[in-house]
Amino acid sequence: MEADDETIVKIPGLTVLTITGTGFVATDGNVNVYIKDIPFTVTEGQKVTIVGEKLTSDMKVPYIEGGKMTDEGTGSVTQKQPLDVTESLDKVKADNYQLVTLTGTYDAIMKCVGIRGMANSAYIYDYKDVDALEELGGHKLTVTGYYAGTANPVVRIIPSEIIDHGYNETVYFFDDFEWMDPWTSLIGVHDWVEESDKVAAE
Incomplete structure (x- = not known):
């Protein structure tokens, strides 16, 4: 344009x-x-x-x-097969609003689909049935939709279809929680955990 x-x-x-x-x-x-x-x-x-x-x-x-x-x-349109970006989410090579697809675990708080080993997450943008997504936290989803740009660590996807594969029993955490250090040192969480371990051992 x-x-x-x-x-x-x-x-x-x-x-x-x-x-x-x-x-x-x-x-x-x-x-x-x-x-x-x-x-x-x-x-x-x-x-x-x-x-x-x-x-x-x-x-x-x-x-x-x-x-x-x-x-x-x-009118009638023959859609091209969607580009699978599951394994290339960190370096998506797609045209604006090109049809893409990916599979990962949905974070209902961040409204993102995360994929193990990928630094980027797919942000679900302007979905027509956004209320239905609130119940899908922790679920494995296949999202097919239109690529709407990247600003690391977010890849924006406008969904055309979302398939729910059910709750993903293997949930991956990618945060080492270093950002919590200032608070844990202030409130003595480490000491509390050590003391709790001692009590449990007794």
């Missing part, structure tokens, strides 16, 4: 691929576009012309905000 930020643009011939929490992802058959904060409704498979403001996200990825929609009926 070549236009400057805060420029009103018109994009014809878009077919809606996925509904998100605040908008949708669509394609003209060559590239995918993310439209958010829309004052109208669309359905998957609908063909539209969009007029809106071009902006750039904090991930340095362009998107369209608000605007107007003209209904052009329905």
